[in-house]
Amino acid sequence: MKFIFTCGGTAGHINPALSIASRIRDSFPSSEILFIGAEGKMESDLVPREGFGIETVKITNISREHSLEGIRHNLHTAENVLLSVRAARKIIREFSPDVVIGTGGYVCFPVLTAAKELHIPTVIHESNAGPGLTTRLLAHSVDKILVGVEESKKEYPDPSKVIATGTPVRTEFGMYSKEIARSELGIVPEEKLVVSVWGSLGAAYMNDTVLNMLPLIKEKAPGFRLIHVTGSRYYPEFMEKAKQVCPDYAEYGIDIREYIHDMPRIMNAADLVMCRSGASTLSELTYIGKPAILVPSPNVTGNHQEKNARVLERAGAATVMLEGKFDAESLLSEICSVLSDPGRLEKMSEGAAALSYSDSSERITDIVLELASSHAI
Secondary structure (H helix, E strand, C coil): CEEEEECCCCHHHHHHHHHHHHHHHHHCCCCEEEEEEECCCCHHHHHHHCCCEEEEECCCCCCCCCCHHHHHHHHHHHHHHHHHHHHHHHHHHHHCCCEEEECCCCCHHHHHHHHHHCCCCEEEEECCCCCCHHHHHHCCCCCEEEECCHHHHHHCCCHHHEEECCCCCCHHHHCCCHHHHHHHHCCCCCCEEEEECCCCCCCHHHHHHHHHHHHHHHHHCCCEEEEEECCCCCHHHHHHHHHHHCCCHHHHCEEEECCCCCHHHHHHHCCEEEECCCHHHHHHHHHCCCCEEECCCCCCHHHHHHHHHHHHHHCCCEEECCCCCCCHHHHHHHHHHHHCCHHHHHHHHHHHHHCCCCCHHHHHHHHHHHHHHHHHC
């Protein structure tokens, strides 16, 4: 059987596709798999690293600016859509897949549109709690819509073709127990560990807040270890300021890093994680049943990170704090409140785990194979 995956723009769109494709390849070594991505985007780097071929089409985003420049940009995007549908149609005809699977990004629209025109079964996976623009545009035409959480079904015009599958998580997250991860990191059982991570580039507001929290930790000695990840964009400036406000921060259990290379181990070791609320990150948290303080990014389309975060909040798995509505003192107070209540930590962990689909890749693969088999008949 043959499969085309289309995804692009962010690791949150690309990694689920790679997870499903890898599972198909491992289960059916004779299968043929091709990716279609957006020209010049990170999928052109990430996909070949995993041993898959990739073709690209030219696609640009939608501007939401109400200006002459925004109008020009969107006219250019509309032209690119027409050209990319034509290019995708050519690739699909030549490869002749049994099913085409999209996992997010603007590139999904022309590729899945071309597949439907050629009568190829189509699937789109939406990780976020609410459908993004591409998913909304494709909802009526694709054969199956797969969503990350059960309550997302109500967001779609035809819930009968929406299936809750969860979002695939890297297998490394299942390789550690909390005890093993903490032992490897040299953390004794009675110590509490808080992990503060805000994406590879970092988040200015959270860096400022944590920076202001350092002398408070020294003063109040709340008794937990903190790993804070600044992100590459802010690391030099953060370190310079940290030396000024709290030069002996390391003596108080504070570990400042630019990046975490062993995220599965670090997150498994944590008692509490503070982070943004992108869909992939939340899938990782729920997969390992980890309590969280979530600070949604306010700089995303449709405020989808807050919608994602509220799903965990309603399940009792997380506290949601909105950027600009708290300071270092109130954040430290919330951290201490959570860590000092074992019952609350346990309930948050249970709430997170209840949202998890530990077999997400298997569920999605089964659906894809069923569609592929029906097409092959």
